[in-house]
Amino acid sequence: MSKHDDIIERMQESIIEAEEEDAEAAAEAALAAGMDPLDAVEKGFAEPIRNLGEAFNRMEIFLPQLVLSAAAMKAGLSVLEPALKARADYEASRKGTVAIGTVEGDIHDIGKTVVIAMLRSAGYEVHDLGADVPMPNFLQVAQQVKADVIAMSALLSTTMLRQRDLIELMEIKGVRGMYYVIVGGAPVNESWAREIGADAFALDAFETVAVLNARERLESSNA
Amino acid sequence: MLNYLEAIKRAETGPMSMSDDFAIQLIAKKVTELQRKYDIRYDPDVRVNTDDDLADRVWQAGRELILHTGLFSLNSRRRIMFDEQEIDETLAAVRPEFTAGEGKDAAHVYRRDVEDTRPPVIFGGPFNADVHEDMFVKLNEAFASEPLVDVLLLPGYLKNLDGIDIRPNSGLSTRAAMLYGRWSREAIDRAGRPGMPIVGHAVMALNEIACTNEEWGLRKNDLRAYAIISELQVDDVTLTRLAYYHAIGSPVYISSTPLIGGFGGGPDGTAIIGVAAHVASVMLGSHVMHLGPQHIQLKQQTNAMSLWMGSVIKQAVARNSKMINTTSVTTSGRPGSLQYIYEFSALALSVVTSGSNLTGPRPAEPLGWNNVSPLMCRLFAEVGRAAAKLDREEADRIVEALHEKYKDTIQLKDAPKGLSFEAMYDVNTLQPNEGHRALYMQGKTELRELGIPLE
Numbered sequence A: 001m002s003k004h005d006d007i008i009e010r011m012q013e014s015i016i017e018a019e020e021e022d023a024e025a026a027a028e029a030a031l032a033a034g035m036d037p038l039d040a041v042e043k044g045f046a047e048p049i050r051n052l053g054e055a056f057n058r059m060e061i062f063l064p065q066l067v068l069s070a071a072a073m074k075a076g077l078s079v080l081e082p083a084l085k086a087r088a089d090y091e092a093s094r095k096g097t098v099a100i101g102t103v104e105g106d107i108h109d110i111g112k113t114v115v116i117a118m119l120r121s122a123g124y125e126v127h128d129l130g131a132d133v134p135m136p137n138f139l140q141v142a143q144q145v146k147a148d149v150i151a152m153s154a155l156l157s158t159t160m161l162r163q164r165d166l167i168e169l170m171e172i173k174g175v176r177g178m179y180y181v182i183v184g185g186a187p188v189n190e191s192w193a194r195e196i197g198a199d200a201f202a203l204d205a206f207e208t209v210a211v212l213n214a215r216e217r218l219e220s221s222n223a
Numbered sequence B: 001m002l003n004y005l006e007a008i009k010r011a012e013t014g015p016m017s018m019s020d021d022f023a024i025q026l027i028a029k030k031v032t033e034l035q036r037k038y039d040i041r042y043d044p045d046v047r048v049n050t051d052d053d054l055a056d057r058v059w060q061a062g063r064e065l066i067l068h069t070g071l072f073s074l075n076s077r078r079r080i081m082f083d084e085q086e087i088d089e090t091l092a093a094v095r096p097e098f099t100a101g102e103g104k105d106a107a108h109v110y111r112r113d114v115e116d117t118r119p120p121v122i123f124g125g126p127f128n129a130d131v132h133e134d135m136f137v138k139l140n141e142a143f144a145s146e147p148l149v150d151v152l153l154l155p156g157y158l159k160n161l162d163g164i165d166i167r168p169n170s171g172l173s174t175r176a177a178m179l180y181g182r183w184s185r186e187a188i189d190r191a192g193r194p195g196m197p198i199v200g201h202a203v204m205a206l207n208e209i210a211c212t213n214e215e216w217g218l219r220k221n222d223l224r225a226y227a228i229i230s231e232l233q234v235d236d237v238t239l240t241r242l243a244y245y246h247a248i249g250s251p252v253y254i255s256s257t258p259l260i261g262g263f264g265g266g267p268d269g270t271a272i273i274g275v276a277a278h279v280a281s282v283m284l285g286s287h288v289m290h291l292g293p294q295h296i297q298l299k300q301q302t303n304a305m306s307l308w309m310g311s312v313i314k315q316a317v318a319r320n321s322k323m324i325n326t327t328s329v330t331t332s333g334r335p336g337s338l339q340y341i342y343e344f345s346a347l348a349l350s351v352v353t354s355g356s357n358l359t360g361p362r363p364a365e366p367l368g369w370n371n372v373s374p375l376m377c378r379l380f381a382e383v384g385r386a387a388a389k390l391d392r393e394e395a396d397r398i399v400e401a402l403h404e405k406y407k408d409t410i411q412l413k414d415a416p417k418g419l420s421f422e423a424m425y426d427v428n429t430l431q432p433n434e435g436h437r438a439l440y441m442q443g444k445t446e447l448r449e450l451g452i453p454l455e
Helices: A003-016 A020-034 A038-059 A063-086 A108-120 A135-144 A161-173 A191-196 A205-222 B004-013 B020-039 B052-067 B084-090 B137-142 B171-190 B206-209 B236-248 B267-281 B304-320 B337-351 B372-386 B392-409 B434-449
Strands: A097-102 A123-128 A149-153 A178-182 B069-073 B078-080 B097-100 B107-110 B123-124 B152-153 B199-200 B223-228 B254-255 B288-290 B324-331 B355-363
Touching: A003 A020, A003 A038, A003 B324, A020 A038, A020 A063, A038 A063, A038 A108, A038 A123, A038 A205, A038 B355, A063 B020, A063 B107, A063 B223, A063 B304, A097 A108, A097 A135, A097 B084, A097 B206, A097 B355, A108 A123, A108 A149, A123 A135, A135 A149, A135 B097, A149 A161, A161 A178, A178 A191, A178 A205, A178 B392, A191 B199, A191 B236, B004 B078, B004 B236, B020 B052, B020 B267, B052 B069, B052 B267, B052 B304, B069 B372, B084 B267, B123 B372, B137 B152, B137 B171, B137 B372, B152 B171, B171 B199, B171 B206, B206 B236, B223 B236, B223 B267, B236 B254, B267 B288, B267 B304, B288 B304, B304 B337, B337 B434
Parallel strands: A097 A123, A097 A149, A149 A178, B123 B152, B123 B355, B152 B199, B199 B223, B223 B254, B254 B288, B288 B324, B324 B355
Antiparallel strands: B069 B078, B097 B107
16 A cells, blocks of 8 residues: 555544544644645545445434534645645635524524535535524625525424525625525524525535525536 | 522522633533543434443533533523522422323323333424414314324414515414414314313414413413523523423423534534433423424434433433423434335334333424324324334333434435325315325335334
8 A cells, every 4th residue: 555545544534533633633644744735635534424424315324423524624724725826726726615503593503514514515605603593694604704695494393484584685785696595494494594595405415505505506517 | 499580590690601601611621520430422323322421421420410510590590590409409309290281181291211111102293393374273183183193293283364474573473372372272172182282382472372271272271382592501482482391381381402413512512401401391380391402504403313212311310300391203204205204113112111102293394384294293103112122222222223224315405305184185075195195105114124013
């Protein structure tokens, strides 16, 4: 086994074992060995976490492992980030930035936790605003982190109305066109998303990734 | 013994933690450890557990879990901790029965044993479905007119008034909460059961306190519901309502929906959390503990894992405590379909033979307003009464046969779309229409053929 293969294996193991320190150390080893950071990320981090995501979907692993593995990947990526950013093709290669939260008045966040883990595992930069998020906070954070996507979760049919209100606020502030808005949550469906003018609805975490990946492909082909 | 006021104080003084740390470091890791320690494993071939020792081990593990984690207060980010003596004393003092409602319409609400031959208490009603203001009284009157429904359950979300959507904690939500109380009382009055107890939860956040009024709203002998948030969490709104309900003397109905596939892992680990949530509910002064054995991906409660987990948790609680407990039944198939009948019958058989009362049924994903049926609630109650004549082995066999009938269409997108109340009933006479009566008869015939001893 080559030295590079050995490092890739260490990176993969750090994700499967959900060990943040090991992920950081393996990422440092990849840099020290002069590996292509993009290639290292794809083979060492993205591939195993995609597999874990699929295993979660089959209920072969459960939420704690997915969350901890996504955290390990985030730690490892932070080591590789400067080298990734230094590449000329970084902007073209990176996936979008997502600002996500559960809307105001709603304190449920397990569904959102799953979505975040799956998005991170799919290579998105995710900023979690938490639960019970006031409308202006979505816009402030989205602006701060230069988000491409605003994702809103709501578990109650009373609080899903806040999804509509945020879109209305975005229109009033003249920023609606700056963000792709995706909505989800137990009472939310396709027709509600259409009614309130969201760009997309996702039934679950997997569909969220699929919808955003489809959008990425469309943006790339239009670029 | 813990006083609920002490629990509320501990939300301000307990050890601090971050939400993610609570879920992962405290709950998930401890559940894994307890699963090993007590050898708790899911058997995918079993629908209704018959292993008493397993039920007792799950009880021990759940008790140990709540001692380790406490309840997490989302707003103060502090943990409400309990010690062993407090838990033992509080469990010893639990009331195994009480009377809800008043006069001739009062309901005797009681705990049940595993394979108890007494019929389950039926908490039946719209169960927080979206109920349109135009149909609120009629729909609840139809439920209250069902003689087997003991307690009118959660009369429904009033999502808007006069065409305006209601924002929780707004002035309009206070108005809606008052109408919720007023219209719920009107419904039981019109049904000729003015003393019938109601489990109320107007879903107006803090403002739902406004539906309380002895003369026209929810009375102090009605039950008031709120939820322990998954997993093992509470918030300020919950604790505020708790303080208020205790102060006015209302019995408290606490629900928990431990998520299979969530921080507890599979149905085995999640069963431990389910027991912990029951113990935590008692520590907060609950009178009735409601379990929703929810699946994180299927988003409903009649899948194979939920059937098994529901039976295990209910047996653990029934065998080891005097708690009055009930189980909610949330299905993929919707009212107006045979699948709805198969699903609610399966979970009803599983948990009634395991020592539970019954709450529901309802579709997990209602399509539009008023997507519930009082006639189906009647059949649900009849199945519950029949289940009290079965033992767990008999129930397991029938539940497996029922599960076979719907397992291939259990995904919400594949499940029958069902009908609204207006499409199943004559809304003037409040009687089910011919088509809906035929569905009821067909379902009942099939259930009898499977061996359910329906009267």
